[in-house]
Amino acid sequence: MLIVFPRLPLHFIAPGASSNSGDLSPHPLTAFWNLRLVDGALWNRLQHLQDRQHNPILNGNSTGGRTLATGHTYMHGTDASPPCGPDHLWASQVPDFNTMPEQMQDFILSMHCRHYMLLMDQPDLCIGQDTESKAPMLLMAVKSQVGHFENRQAIRETWGRSGWVKEETGGKRWQVRTVFLLGRQDTTTGPHPDLGALLQLESNRHRDILQWDFRDTFFNLTLKDVLFWDWISMHCSHAHYIFKGDDDVFVRTGALLDYLNEHQASSQGANDRAKRREEFLAGDVIANALPSRQPTTKYYIPESFYKGLYPTYAGGGGVVYSGALAMQLQEISQWVSLFPIDDVYLGMCLYRLGVSPVHHLGFLTFDLPQADREKPCAYHRVLLVHKRDPKEMLTLWRQLRPPLPEC
Known part of the structure; x- marks a missing residue:
């Protein structure tokens, strides 16, 4: 244990x-x-x-x-x-x-390796926004892979659009920045075309890609968290909130900004409220989970590698947390051994910080019921839904633009 x-x-x-x-x-x-x-x-x-x-x-x-x-x-x-x-x-x-x-x-x-060279960097992503008053309200860090060109473009055109983004109901505009987190193209599973030149063109045009020199596999997703925390501590440490998600989710960014603005306002003033803001992380919280012991599953963890329950963690597709917590995660992660499942690893870091994640019903990481997925009204209380392909992202974005339909 x-x-x-x-x-x-x-x-x-x-x-x-x-x-x-x-x-x-x-x-x-x-x-x-x-x-x-x-x-x-x-x-x-x-x-x-x-x-x-x-x-x-x-x-x-x-x-x-x-x-x-x-x-x-x-x-x-x-x-x-x-x-x-x-x-x-x-x-x-x-x-x-x-x-x-x-x-x-x-x-x-x-598993002893946690320092990898940056192949593509965006050190100027938050330039001119290096004070708390000018910093992005929301920095969206999206885990992607080299070949997912369509996913990234759909995100840029919809929920991950960088710039001034308006709340859905509050009316304020907030600065949002998006960056994609990639490893090196994994060529061990069969023949693959070399997409490096296309990725370089994409990076030159959009300037929103971070790529590190490690193989981009499922069990290496944890490295994207650890290396991103190092990067943000150097280049965007004043960001108020961080969204970390996969490139196959759909986010109602305006509604998320409503939620974050409300949380920020409620955290002003007293020390205990300020501390809640600094230690804030919300998502689809999972408690008392056991490791999968089935060797044929994607999430298989042998008992010879790990024993015990998993800590409480926010799983599957996307979470949002404060920039202050990101700085704490960067520090504590140096003392938490890498674990092959990124969501669980984040929970391990939170445990050692003494931070409890907040469960939010709007993070639908297991999707809506099948009968409701084509109904715009079913998304009125959703902040994130998993999974959606690029075409579905574009369709949902058009359907859910304010003013929302009467339901």
Whole structure:
């Protein structure tokens, strides 16, 4: 089972036995830090080392790698990390490695890598907006793949349009910026045409593509989060809110801006409300989920890699969170071992920050009922729906432009 360490209150008093003489302070009856490793699950063992290393009581400000029982060193992702590439010594850490699906094997061999070169950068995306008053209200970070040209263009023409975007009901206009997050074209699953030149033309024209030098596979989606948090901390750290989603969702951007403006207004003033704004993340929240143990499924996670329940997380297609939280995620992610499912990894980071995601009924990551999908009125309370192809995005955008039909 995964060992978890809850956040202590600011003024924590450990339970213990008080001295009758008054000369001795109360002291704990048992150790309050469990040093036992979780046997048999690689991720749990690695994360235990990370948590122990990041515990200032046990280790002060020490840095560097920690050694597993086998003598294998695990680096937590500093500049001292070795060059990124498959390390076959990791195969010896899981007894059933040779029977795992290929995507799981690939992840394990490269799970120590979290620094990749940017092949396409947009350092000027938020230029001139580097103060809180001028910063984008919403930065939309869309996970895409090299070949998804039609998806990206449909998003640019509809819900991901950059510029001044009007709320649906409030009437205000807010600055919105969109950027697409890509890895390197995966050519291991068969013959593929080289689309690099077309992607470069697209990037030159729209200047909204971030591409890193790692294989763009399902189990590498977590890297897009980690690398994007690094990028935004350098180039767009004042953005008020971040939307992170897939390129096959449809978002009612005006309605989302209504919601965010309302949340921002309600978070002004008192310290507790300001803290809620800083620690805000909303989406389709899933709690008490178990890893899939079916080797034939896309989400298969072997027990030799991870044991225990998943933390509470917002899943499937899209979430929105505050820019302040993005900065916290960038920092804490350096101490959370990479996990092959990006939504779950975000939940792991939130857990260690002590942040609880907000469930919003408007995030329909499992879609509307089949009978309602062609009815514009069914979308009146929707902020996000999953999945929609480019043609469906364009159709919905036309149907749902204000003023909305009477329902």
